[in-house]
Amino acid sequence: MxxxxxxxxxxxxxxxxxxxxxxxxxxxxxxxxxxxxxxxxxxxxxxxxxxxxxxxxxxxxxxxxxxxxxxxxxxxxxVDKCPPGVSVCPGGDQCKYGMQDTRAMGDALLDLIKANGPYPFKIKSGVSGCAMACGLSFVRDVGLVGGAKGWNVYYGGAANRHACTGIVLGKKVSKAEALESIAKGLTYYKENAKKFERIGAMVRRLGRDVVAAALTE
Ligand code: SF4
Structure with missing residues (x-):
């Protein structure tokens, strides 16, 4: 601790x-x-x-x-800049609606984000234990939503004036599969974004279908 x-x-x-x-x-x-x-x-x-x-x-x-x-x-x-953080809801351990362990997933996601940096700009991520998404997963750069059969993975969501949910990188996938698809998304971000461009802005510029095809093929 x-x-x-x-x-x-x-x-x-x-x-x-x-x-x-x-x-x-x-x-x-x-x-x-x-x-x-x-x-x-x-x-x-x-x-x-x-x-x-x-x-x-x-x-x-x-x-x-x-x-x-x-x-x-x-x-x-x-510090000049806070290290990345992850918004995480209480999840399956503590919330009666939770279906996945959000705290452990949040730690694993944070490790992954730290290990793959630096990035063009900040990454906000969220992990939620069910589709009510108290961890803001649908509108984060990287979002995970737990369900009975695994995790749904979202990428490029935004809660700004261009608000939108992220594109779906995976549905009902295991923890390892979810992290694998996010790792791919992080590499794509580093290779395709402009400096100071958030993932959501990059997805908007390149096109949701183009990015989804590149990351789910
Ligand atoms: S997202 Fe679901 S599991 Fe998480 S706090 Fe909200 S209701 Fe509970």
């Missing part, structure tokens, strides 16, 4: 002159050590709030710009 010593923190400037520190946790997980350290830091520096992000991270808000480095060092390791 992570300890607070392994917590990465990324400073982000806000337009009111303050900063936030993004706590780059994985799967929204905060250990007791992390919570204790965060509380100590918030108390010591009279920080007003800690806010959850859509990507299952946390922003420590209201940091004076002249204290950013000091507070970042007190929390963990300052």
């Amino acid at each position: 992570d300890t607070v010593d392994t917590l990465s923190v990324m400073p982000i400037a806000r337009k009111d002159g303050t900063h936030v520190l993004r706590l780059c946790v994985n799967q929204g997980l905060l250990t007791p050590d992390m919570v204790r350290k965060i509380m100590d830091v918030m108390t010591k520096y009279a920080l007003p709030s800690l806010r959850a992000t859509t990507g299952q991270r946390f922003n420590l808000e209201g940091i004076p710009s002249d204290k950013v480095d000091e507070i970042a060092a007190a929390l963990g390791t300052p």
Whole structure:
């Protein structure tokens, strides 16, 4: 399990002159050590709030710009960019609707994404234990949805002004098969995307049918 010593923190400037520190946790997980350290830091520096992000991270808000480095060092390791993270719903272990183990799949997916980088731009991914998709799987760059007979794999979804679900790379496949098709998708992304182009934007530019054919042939 992570300890607070392994917590990465990324400073982000806000337009009111303050900063936030993004706590780059994985799967929204905060250990007791992390919570204790965060509380100590918030108390010591009279920080007003800690806010959850859509990507299952946390922003420590209201940091004076002249204290950013000091507070970042007190929390963990300052980084320029958060490592990739995966949004994961509670899944089969904890949710009555869940049909697959989302936590383990999220860890495996994160390992795969880290092992294959760097990429043209960031990758947001989501893992859900059933089709209600609380892990936002349909609208992530890479999405996995668990079912009774395995995983459905989505690629190139978006939740922006070009909102769409990802193209289907696999249906009712095993964990190994799902990761294999995602690995293929990651390689395709590196070889075909422009710099700073998300997977969804690349799919839109190249055409859903073209990309689907290349990745499912
Ligand atoms: S996606 Fe399904 S398994 Fe996951 S939290 Fe939502 S209802 Fe539960």
